[in-house]
Amino acid sequence: MTKTWTAASAVTAALALWAVNADAREPGQYPPLSDYFSPAAPAPTAPDADGFITRWLLLEPISKPNPTNTVFTRSYVREELSPATYPGDFAKVESDGQRVNGLQWHALDSRLWDVKLFNFAQALDKPKYGVVFWAVTVIDVPEEMAGVRLAVGSNSASRWWLNGEEVAGLYDDRRMVMDDVLSDRLTLKAGRNVIRGAIINGPGLSDFCLRFLDADGQPIRNLAIDIK
Template sequence: MVSRQRESFRFPLLAAIAAAALCGGGAAMAQTTTPDRLVPYFQPVTAGAKTPDADGFLQRWLLLEPIVKPNRSNSGFTGSYVRTALTTRYFPGQMTAVPRDGDTVTVATPLRWHALDAVPFDVKLFNFAQALSKPTYGVIFQAVTVITSPRERRNVRLAVGSNAASMWWLNGKEAVTLSGDRRMVMDDVLSPRITLNKGRNVLRGAVINGPGLSDFCVRFVDEDGKPIRDITVDVK
C-alpha cells in the first residue's frame, strides 16, 4: 500500500518529461491518435465491463477535456471557493447525464468526453490534459463512471485522494468533498456511510487544479475498511 502512495508523487518532472518524449513533441502529438497520445497513462476502453484493480481502485472513466476557470487564481482552495467552483453549472446535463465517448459540450469552446482505462491505480489528469494539448493549470476536470453492484451494499464508504481539491457525487447525492490545495494521497478522505444500490450506480467527480500535477484515486471500502472488488465498472 505504501508503494502505491509514493508512486503518485515520485519524480513528477521526470514523469512529465517522459510523457512528452513518448508523445514525440507537440508537432507529433497533433498527428497521432488519442490512445497513442495518452500512453503510458491510459488505454482505450475494452469491450465488456471492468473490475476494480487488486486494491479496489476504479480505473475506467469518462473524462472531459479540462474546463478553464474564468478566474484562474486558486484563492487558497477554501471550502467555499471549491464548492462554488465545482457546483457551478458549466454545461447542460452536467450533474445528470452519462455521456458517451466522443460526446462534446461547449464551455466557451467545445470540449470532448474521452472513455479511458487508467493504467496505474490513480487517474493522471495532468497527463490527460497535457497529452491532448489542453490547459493544465487553473482548470476543472469532470469524471463520470458507472458501477454495477450484484447486491445492495449499505454502510460502505467512498475513499478518495485528489490533487488538488475535488467533490464527488453518488447517484446524484454529494458523497465527499476534499478542500485545500492538496497532494494526492490514497484514501485521504472517507465519505460518511453510503449505500451502493443493487444494479447501476453513477459516480461523478469534479477536480480543480492550480499549478502543478493533478490526479485522483477512488475506491469503495466496506465497514472494516477493506476494498470492495465484487463490482464492475463501465462507461455506459
C-alpha cells in the first residue's frame, strides 16, 4: 500500500466506518447462522445440482484491516494469503471445533449454492470487514479425472490450492461471480483430494462459490464431499 492509496482511502474508509456504525443492532438481531448454514451432516454429501461444493470447514475470521477492495493487488494477496500465513499445518485437515490462535474451525453445510462468509462471521459476532477467512474441504473422487478445471468466484480476493498446489487466484477488486476464474486443466486423483482457500474481505459482503467443470465445461457432480 502506498501513500497515494492512503489519500484515496480516506474517503472510502470514512464511508465504511459510517456503514459499520449505522449497522448497530445487537448480535441477537442479526440473521442466525442457521439461516445460511447447518452443521455438516455425518454422511458424505454431493455437490448441488449445479456442481457447487457446499460443505466446508470454515475458520473464524482473522482480523486484517482493509477499508477497500482496490488495495488487494496480486502481490499483496500472494504475500498475505499463503501457506506461510496459514494458521496451522497446511498439509493437514483440521476437525470441527478445533481451535487455532483462539479461532475455531466450523464444519458447515451451506444452505445456498455459495458460502456466505459475511453472515458466518456476523452470526458468530466476529469481525466482518477487513478480515481473512480460510476454508477447507475434502472431495472423494471415484476415479481419476483429467482435464478438469476448478471454477471459483469470491468476494473479495482469494487464493486456492488443490492437494497443496496453487490452482487459482482472484486478485484486485472482486465481487463474487460464479465461474469467475478457472484454473488451468488439472487432474483430480482417484480418492481423497483436499481443497483449501483463503479469502480476504474489505468492506464487502464476503462470500465464495466453487465447483469443478469437466473438459466440456459441464459441472462435475459425482464427487463425495466430506471433511474428515
